[in-house]
Amino acid sequence: MELMLKLLTGGAGSLAAYLAAHVLLCLLPAFFIAGAMAALIPKASITRWLGRSTPAYVSYPAAAAAGSLLAVCSCTIVPLFAGIYRKGAGIGPAMTFLFFAPAGNIMALAYTGSILGPEFAVARVVFCLMFGIGIGILMALVFWRDDASHDAQTDTLFAAQASIAPAALGVLLSLVALLIAGTLKLWPLTTTVGTFTLPLPWAMAWQDTLFGWVPFDAAKGEEGVSFQGSVLIGLLLLISATAWKGMEDIIEGANHWTWVALGLAATTLLVAALRLTPVPDGLEIALTGRAFGVALSLGAVWFYARQLPADDWRSWLWEAWRFVKQIFLVLVIGVFVVGMVRQLIRPEWIESLAGSNTVLANLVAVGFGVFMYFPTLVEVPVARMFLDLGMHPGPLLAYLMADPELSLQSMLMVAAVIGRTKTAAYVGWVAVFSVCAGLIFGAWVDGAGWTSLALPLGLCLAGLAVALAWLRRRQRQVVTA
Template identity: 60%
Template sequence: MNLPSSITDLLHAGLGNLASYLAAHVLLCLLPAFYIAGAMTALIPKETVTRFLGRNTPKYISYPASALAGFLLAVCSCTVIPLFAGIYKKGAGLGPAVTFLFVAPAINILALVYTGGVIGMDLAIARLVLSLAFGIGIGIIMALLFQRADAEHDAATDAMFAGQAAMRRSSVIFLLLLVALLIAGTFQFDFLKHSYAEITLPIRGMDGFQDYLYRLVPFDPSRGEEGVTAQGAILIGMLALIGLASWKGIENIFDGFNIWTWISTALVGLTLLIAALGMTPHPNGLTISITGKFLGVSLSVIALAWMLKKKLTEDETRDFLWESWKFVKQIFPLLIVGVFIVGIIRELIRPEWIEALAGQNTLPGNFIGVVFGVFMYFPTLVEVPIAQMFLQLGMHRGPLLAYLISDPELSLQSILITAAIIGRFKAWVYVAWVALFSTLAGLIYGSWMDGTGMGLVILYLVSFISLLSGALWLVSRRNSQKIMVAH
């Protein structure tokens, strides 16, 4: 074994994974998500959030509301993190916020439909039902375990956002336009993917540049890997410019706006438009495709720019840009580290291990499915063909479901970022519960697939829930007594 060569290969795998991720997934997913999180923090009064997601809101309102919000947004595990941070910072209870964090990527409607078509509707239904039930369950568990910390967080947000005025109509429209931007950029509807016009620019050498990038960052589509396109390389460069301009224009925004503030904002809009275009290099030049996605993003960007200039007050604009930038600084570095490490670990994992470790519906086999979900993160929808590959390599359908539930929840970068938002201890407790419930989901579904009667499967599930409920009741009672003594 050539150690220097092996280290070089691993570093290359990590950097390649990072480059392809930045090129393909950051702009139309994460940038709008950061802005939505910033807008929620800056523009939405705490009372609006806590009315539906607060720790004191009745559970029959807060948990279904958070699950419904997650279901409707249909975002991946990285995109949901800024949104989770936004609602949690604004006063959402830990339980409903965690339910939102779990449900949004787990029961992504696009992934469910794709799962049903590629692997089987039985697995898609199991993924939907168990993810929804376990997402609400994990949220309730986290709220019970951390009652005191949740109360302190609620009091802190009371102090932070005291006296905030009611939300203006223009702020509501601005937030909805940001959501529309996210939808236009990420949803895979046919009318958004369709090309309505094409323009060929006589730019020579783009095909050679594309080939060079493919050699520089080799990839295997069968393993869910993505290369860096010429368009992706341009977008990475634009992303660097946005970071530099934002540092100069937003970092000290409370000292006043400057030219860099508006340059950074304009660069974001321009970059989103470039990302929404279709670009095809060929020997005769570069073909630009005007897609439905580009039209939707263009309309959203124009409307947002007009709202920013004409309808938001100077204070609202400043707070919105500052809060968005704060989320970027908090989350983006951890995301980069996590994606880089995942690229290295993915290089080490061999597909032939799958049949040996997860070929049967056992407790270790399902746990291995969860581990694969942590270290073999793939973007939304990509996990489905990867799951199909696992199935073809001999993975049992039980561990396969455990993988599909844990993959959107427990990617390494998501764990790191969640820890930065709610604290390391809470984050690792959340990880443990997700791992436990994902393993349990795989065991239940796998047992049913192996011929165990539905009645017996339900009995196992009810017994587990009963034991868990009893233990949580004792924990809740003990926490309540501690809080009463403290007061």
């Protein structure tokens, strides 16, 4: 009974901390972006760069380049992946985008270099690029029949759209700006412009209560629920209640619950962009550059959304709501389960098992990335901790490759979009390539010469070239048919 209570408490604490810290400035804009891509962007605009018939030398680098600009976690990227896939992107480029964005984005690479050293950053970008494209090509080859069927379905759904309207483009770019303003940890977004204090003497007591309810160890990358987090969770619950009444029949027209839900969503994003800190005499509220960036982005979204025809903005909101219903529940379940499993895994086990560069050690590191999920960029200081405690650099790189990709909740979300068979194949490829990356990098760290490393790297590149040639042959056959 005590163990079960510990597991349930761990799951609930993990879920509360996740919702308080990550859903709002990351996932809320991501769902709206996914809805906009599905409803407002013509299929031709997606397939021109990421379509299954687009030359591979165009589509796969384009997918990786798009992913490199988004400093998002494995959960936030799924709605964006779902948006481009539903709109007609080929399964290969879409999977490359899904793989590269969490692990190979510019912020992750810069942070990796500053905390772990430039050799880790270089290895991470090289392997992410090579294996991300490789996984995409393999997925396109294995599931080419399903990909062709999916392409035909998107033709049926979106054939009527010919070009993107200026207002629709403005909405999409404003939403991307909102996502960037809410997630990037760069000056001037993080700078404090001004502060003021609200006379709330109970704020510190409430913060202490929250820490008692959801204990955490910051040294292990865990997060508690702050005062601000509790406010955001409350707002999120209000959004859930009002959105169900306001979005379920949005195609038939908006009602007052629709505007309440949208107003709450905007308010929540603004509150999340502030910095709320309990102090002895009340609650200190810091106005940050992020708050101004979020406010300006929201204003731009509203400005362009008002110019959309009624059918377009209704379709946009419906698609966003459809993605929420499809993905959010499995996300919640996944985070809860991860929190439970996390209570059973001891970090010292990982350290002892991953102290050398073996296949088992790299597999353990990959498994650790699955069940010990950390939000975007937090995996880097956690990796620093394990490096200091004796984890071998090879398994450490395998962990850095797998953690942003294979969190349990993200796997459940991806399965809801593309099905369990494709998800299982993707997970398998990511695990295999992560282990290979760890073994190769670990061998280099242990002093292996470039000549001995040339063989596995050459085999990887040769396999990639063969797969690419096979894919181009398939594409030509489809075109001639």
